[in-house]
Amino acid sequence: MAEQATTATEGIVGLDEPKKMTREDWRKKKELEEQRKLGNAPAEVDEEGKDINPHIPQYISSVPWYIDPSKRPTLKHQRPQDEYEEQYTSIGEWYKRGVQENSASTKFRKGACENCGALTHKKKDCLERPRKVGAKYTGMSLAPDEHSQVQLDLDYDGKRDRWNGYDPEEHQRIVEEYAKVDLAKRTLKAQKLQDELASGKLDQTEREHDSEDEDEDKYADDIDMPGQNFDSKRRITVRNLRIREDTAKYLRNLDPNSAYYDPKTRAMRENPYSNTGMNPDEVGYAGDNFARYSGATITMAQTQLFAWEAYERGSEVHLQADPTKLELLHKSFKVKKEDFKEKQRDGILERYGGEEHLDAPPRELLLAQTEDYMEYSRHGAVLKGLEKAVARSKYEEDVLTNNHTCIWGSFWKDGSWGYKCCHSMVKQSYCTGETGVVVNNLECVPFEEGLIEAQEDEPVKTLLEMHRDKISKEKKKKKKSRRTSGDSDNEEKKEKLKKALEAEDKHGKQVDALMQLEERKRPYNSLQEVKAPTEEEMEAFRMKRPRPDDPMASFLGQ
Secondary structure (H helix, E strand, O other): OHHHHHHHHHHHHHHHOOOOOOHHHHHHHHHHHHHHHHOOOOOEEOOOOOEEOOOOOHHHHOOOOOOOOOOOOOOHHHOOOHHHOOOOOOOOOOOOOOEOOOOOOOOOOOOOOOOOOOOOOOHHHOOOOOOOOOHHHHOOOOOOOEOOOOOOOOOHHHHOOOOOOOOHHHHHHHHHHHHHHHHHHHHHHHHHHHHHHHHOOOOHHHHHHHHHHHHHHHOHHHOOOOOEEEOOOOEEEOOOOOOOOOOOHHHOOOOOOOOOOEOOOOEOOOOOOHHHOOOOOOOOOOOHHHHHOOOOHHHHHHHHHHHHHHHHOOOOOOOOOOHHHHHHHHHHHHHHHHHHHHHHHHHHHHHHOOHHHHHOOOHHHHHHOOOOOOEEOOOOOEEEOOOOOOOOOOOOOOOOOOOOOOOOOOEEEOOEEEOOOOOOOOOOOOOOHHHHHHHHHOOOOOOOHHHHHHOOOOOOOOHHHHHHHHHHHHHHHHHHHHHHOOHHHHHHHHHHHHHHHHHHHHHHHHHHHHHHOOHHHOOOOOOOOOOOOOHHHHHHHHHHOOOOOOOOHHHOOO
16 A cells, blocks of 8 residues: 555656656757658647647646646647636627616615615615614605616726716706706797787887897807818817918928928918028018018018007007008107208217218228238148137146246156256255266265264265265276286177177067967066166167168178
């Protein structure tokens, strides 16, 4: 029994967790799929004996884990399942409205509404007017029960149907109510008209006028608004429509910086050809404002402005009420204004003079002339006259301190900066001039400790005396060396030069070997042994340096 239980358990585990395929099984499976796609192998069959198209993707043919734990390929899960189909309510069914017929009770029932006596709702849900004494205590005028509602199970379309449950009879009742109100209004109007005719207050002319107004009201709904064609189904504005053969406003100038076109109102107020330099009188379209402000429009606007200003100053004038009077007053005002300006101008010239300056050359010529002398090349470049401004730094420049004639940093030697005027390497030091140049360029040998201790008892010498003693000692050494070393110096120099040439050849071979290696395999260069080259090494480098411009360079290797 234990062995059987273990086997059953292993079978269940094998179904839930399929065994992992080996690489060989996976390769065979892929080869079989390729052969099925090519038609060389029969198609796979599902549990119903139907062939599975080998070209169907795996994510469609594979069964989800929650449907079939066997993981066998099939298309059954892609077809509608009968056991999962639900029965939905038809689209015509809806909740019943109103109350049940012949359901009014004559006696109050337990659990019914305490207010009206209906059994289908409670007192807090009752829609009737609250009674002074409820039906529970009186037992009279009990309301009938509503229909018992059944829960509807609507499908996707039924839940989203906006007219689901609509009762056309409700709208018909509204139409009938409005018809009754209209009939009552007509009856009252006819009765009022008969009363006025009987009393004699209404003559024949007024009756005709009322009949015309009645006809206008009758057909008022059929009249279109100016510039519009209104219909219950469509509304089209024809205010800014153009003839189809005419060029559209936005196509007259395709420059995006030209006049602005409003697509909503189809208006282009400015001239689209303003940035092209064309004359507005010669173009076919110069903007909506050009047509709007053409003719007597500007004159009319000026006259209206003058009327407003004159009215504020006490003149009783109006453009629409008395246009002739306003026009004459405006003309006389303009004449008087011109005369006043001329008299004022003549009075100023008589008092202060300067009439000869009014006859000056045109403004363009005055602004185009200048006293600045400039010379140009044939290419238009400035040769002389206009100097380019020098870019200045935000820091102070050319600041000379401590009697220096050059700034700090104007001199450099042995990796240090200094002053060029005295060759001093100490910043903020006092300038010593040419003397400092001579002293700073001399090679000073530091004193040895033994000499310093031996000379402690000697009198202290000045720097000038010490310098003179040092120079005299060096001259004596040079004289002795000249006497003793004659031909030996030349031989020593030759020997050093020979060693330097050999070292230069060895270095050149090393460089050639490194250049032949791959860039990633080259060793790093060490800078620990870098030192200043000697005179012999510099001479060897000059002798071994390649000169491609030398005509005999090709014979050096031979």
